[in-house]
Amino acid sequence: MTPRRKRLAIVGAVLLSLAAATALVLNAFRSNLVFFFTPTQVATGEAPVQRPFRLGGLVRAGSVARDGVQVRFVVTDTQKEVTVAYTGSLPDLFKEGKGVVAQGSLGADGVFVAREVLAKHDENYMPPEAAEALKRAQGSPQAAPTLVEAKR
Numbered sequence: 001m002t003p004r005r006k007r008l009a010i011v012g013a014v015l016l017s018l019a020a021a022t023a024l025v026l027n028a029f030r031s032n033l034v035f036f037f038t039p040t041q042v043a044t045g046e047a048p049v050q051r052p053f054r055l056g057g058l059v060r061a062g063s064v065a066r067d068g069v070q071v072r073f074v075v076t077d078t079q080k081e082v083t084v085a086y087t088g089s090l091p092d093l094f095k096e097g098k099g100v101v102a103q104g105s106l107g108a109d110g111v112f113v114a115r116e117v118l119a120k121h122d123e124n125y126m127p128p129e130a131a132e133a134l135k136r137a138q139g140s141p142q143a144a145p146t147l148v149e150a151k152r
Contacts, residue, residue, distance in 0.1 A: 038133040043080040047106060055082060055112050056101040057133070064096055075100060077133050086114040093119035
């Protein structure tokens with residue numbers, strides 16, 4: 001093999017290795033990427049099927065049902081509602097009428113099966129996406145009365 005062919009082979013091997021490493025990193029990033037959706041977006045079919053995502057909104061008053069460590073509650077954005085099923089202990093700040101973000105996936109029956117539930121940590125914080133969704137929902141003529149004032 002001539003020195004020129006050796007250099008071309010080395011450059012080709014380096015480029016091939018770089019392309020493989022880039023593909024692996026992008027695949028890992030894509031599989032761990034989790035998007036945020038509101039109950040209205042879930043109801044209109046914008047949320048992914050068979051992939052995890054985050055569902056955010058307010059816990060509807062009177063919707064929390066506990067059976068041991070299994071909990072069912074309804075998340076609303078004042079327009080649409082999604083039932084959430086969760087097994088485990090809920091955060092201390094989890095309350096009816098307060099903001100919540102649940103991570104999981106949508107079941108075939110339309111129930112969101114959560115793997116993790118996060119409650120807002122103080123009176124002034126709500127994820128920007130959830131606050132914006134609540135403002136849009138409250139601005140529409142068919143929106144229900146507000147449950148909580150969303151602040152940034």
